Amino acid sequence: MNEIARRLAPIAKDQTEAQYREAPNNLEAEQALLGAILVNNDAFYRVSDFLKPVHLNEPLHRKIFEVAGDIIRMGKTANPVTIKTFLKADEKVGDLTVAQYLARLASEAVSIINAEDYGRAIYDLALRRSLITIGEDMVNIAYDAPLDMPPQSQIEDAERRLFELAETGRYDGGFQAFNDAVALAIDMAGQAFERDGHLSGISSGIMSLDARMGGLQRSDLIVLAGRPGMGKTSLATNIAYNIAAAYEPEVQADGSFKARNGGVVGFYSLEMSSEQLATRIISEQTEVSSSKIRRGEISEHDFEKLVACSQMMQKVPLYIDQTGGISIAQLSARARRLKRQRGLDCLVVDYIQLMTGSGKSSDNRVQEITQITTGLKALGKELNVPIIALSQLSRQVESREDKRPQLSDLRESGSIEQDADVVLFVFREEYYVKNMEPRDEFDPKYEEWKQTFEKVKGTADVIIAKQRHGPTGTVKLAFQSEFTRFTDLADPSFTQYEEH
Template sequence: MNDAARKLAPLAKDQAEQHYREAPNNLEAEQALLGAILVNNDAFYRVSDFLKPVHLYEPLHRRIFEIAGEIIRMGKTANPVTVKTFLKADEKVGDLTVAQYLARLAAEAVSIINAEDYGRAIYDLALRRSLITIGEDMVNIAYDAPLDMPPQSQIEDAERRLFELAETGRYDGGFQSFNDAVALAIDMAGQAFERDGHLSGISTGIHSLDGKMGGLQRSDLIILAGRPGMGKTSLATNIAYNIAAAYEPEVQPDGSFKARNGGVVGFYSLEMSSEQLATRIISEQTEVSSSKIRRGDISEADFEKLVACSQMMQKVPLYIDQTGGISIAQLAARARRLKRQRGLDVLVVDYIQLMTGSKKSGENRVQEITEITTGLKALGKELNVPIIALSQLSRAVESREDKRPQLSDLRESGSIEQDADVVLFVFREEYYVKNMEPRDEFDPKYEEWKMQMEKVKGTADVIIAKQRHGPTGTVKLAFQSEFTRFSDLADPSFTQYEH
């Protein structure tokens, strides 16, 4: 070893010792909590709703906490004697056997009053360890990034993991016990009973549609499809505004807000600008035609209506993103950010065919749409919100005698039908009948056309072609084209019929 190397060796050793840092943990807090649980099982219920075995740092402590929890949940008593039978007898903790260690934990137990504070301290340290893991992964990937992983996708991946950690306190997914799933289902039924209209989902504001669907169900992918001119965007805008306008927040014990009615809505408008969308909503609310608003062809009374409506609308939690050609990864990252910053209860995407996939080489459009719909379904489950995604239909509809859309009209778009929990078609017969008007009003067919036009004027059908949790069928709605507004029909006698 030369002189320079000899001089550097102790320095390197000192730096190595300085750089070694133990992951944040507090074994004394873990021991105190376990002792409290072993002495008084009520201590377990003070922490069990937020603390899981994985949050404890010491593997033996994890096993003790897990075993004690299982014993207590079965209605039995967890103490050093009952817990030790489930642990290896020959396992040692320093000089102590497991049985002696359990007895020591119980003997030095703190009071049950402090149990929750210790639980919170352990939980917070577990979150810090998770943050360190995510941070280390970010640094390592950034140093040795594979060629097919651009920085943008690394940011999106890190954002996803941080969001999951912020939402649930863990970032590894995993199985959920059936007991927990049953409890969630019962909670949902209880919330439906208390909510306006007794709906299990979020009300669309259109009662006849809610009656058929039970509202918009969390984590569902709802495809809203139709040919151009049928009013897809209008119906989506109506529903989005109804939900946002009905928003009633409820403060949770942890200080966060949850929607008691209505909800916070994120609207991705890939086709229209945000002011065009706002004009539509103002027109729908004030009953002043949107073409008149754009031309400025309005009276003073109409203008006062517009001003009053805009003041009311400023309080509505409806957020619009008008980025055209957005990718599924960008959309997901922005939705996570909105949920974290403002809350999020419903997401609307207008429309699927204007989105882009990851554009892997040689990928065709059908595969790209498949990637988008699969991504939307996964995002709905991750954020636990319903996603309404609008979709174009194939031209095959126009060449048929019966212009009513069918599921097969979606098929050219890959997995849209397969991934969707609900498929809704918007169909306005008035649109087609209007185009069939005879040129000569003295034509014998003119009267027949006029009668048919009277029958379908101002109505629209929303066809529920697929619904995982309920019946299919058709809901008849009123449609006022000048205000682009869908609403319940005044005469409920022919509101809906089932297939």
């Protein structure tokens, strides 16, 4: 028995040590950084862009860093004398009072040159502590998983938390000071002033549409809806390619890239294959009919244009996912991965009704659509990118004399209208007028029909039915059906915007 006890003793000791392992931290680095800030307030600005109070491990150090930051931002001097009035006077640090501890920090301060190095060390340790928390949660949930949480859901949740940690250095969210929000708003205005076209959002490449929307705003859910044959996929494809083709990267201080113009686009094509989508884009760019490309009815000159276009398109940052029936959780996980690996500035989903919800298969399609639109809105905010989600319209449009879509026509759920920041309807009167052509060209009504058809031929209306940031109304565009291309109207007399 004594032999067994002797053998188990080292194991028990190792387990006890493992159980009480201290979270990674560096008290001396925190003290050195705070001392440098108290001696020379410029040290604060060396670390303030990436280091926040929450990154310091010692609660008193967090409070000192926070108070010092507030005082310095107000243009005042932060030193042991000015800071101590904002801290608890009766708090003790070992044998020292808070005032004595502040004086000790300042007296043992390191050079300001080292401030950023200490800040980086503290930040890295904070990330490690966050990783430990996520890891512990993963292990605990996996051991004692709730019945309604399948392993796939846990993987998606862990991936979301890791992505947030990688993007921002913290995963707890919480409130944001209003002055930070104001600073962001001013930055956005400054970027809009410098960007081509002076847009606050990303340019769609269609000027008359940008003029009414200010571009595609980050974190917005933009629903693009229309009946079959109206060209909603064509418009989404046009916008996606325009954004990707205009991409101009700008190197940031940390070595990452940010889009100065255009952007990296992710396109979820649930209806068409990637090859069909590519054919549409090539047709639009080369002005060679997509039906001729598919049938091989092209000349040698046309083929040369296709090859030249494909070589140019290889450099365009447009990524296509053709998985059918993808769930909102899978879509979110893949979008996070794309942003982490390649960058992401805009997301297109074609279309909402072909997606599935994340939960159990439900008979209630309305609830499922609500889950999808809520998920898309949350994803847009999380990734800080505009999401263009296509949607079908109900058949009740066809039974009306006036075929122009209304918000009430959005199919299967009021949540599409509710969650969307912008709702756009694509309406081509040409499509309906063409179907009304009299069979006999000698019919007295034929001339009247011909005049109406010539008036609407090659035009399309994009109806802005809802917009949180601006007015509603109708934008007239040109539509070339053989190339599936939407463009601004060449004749300025047609580019009038009807405001409602």
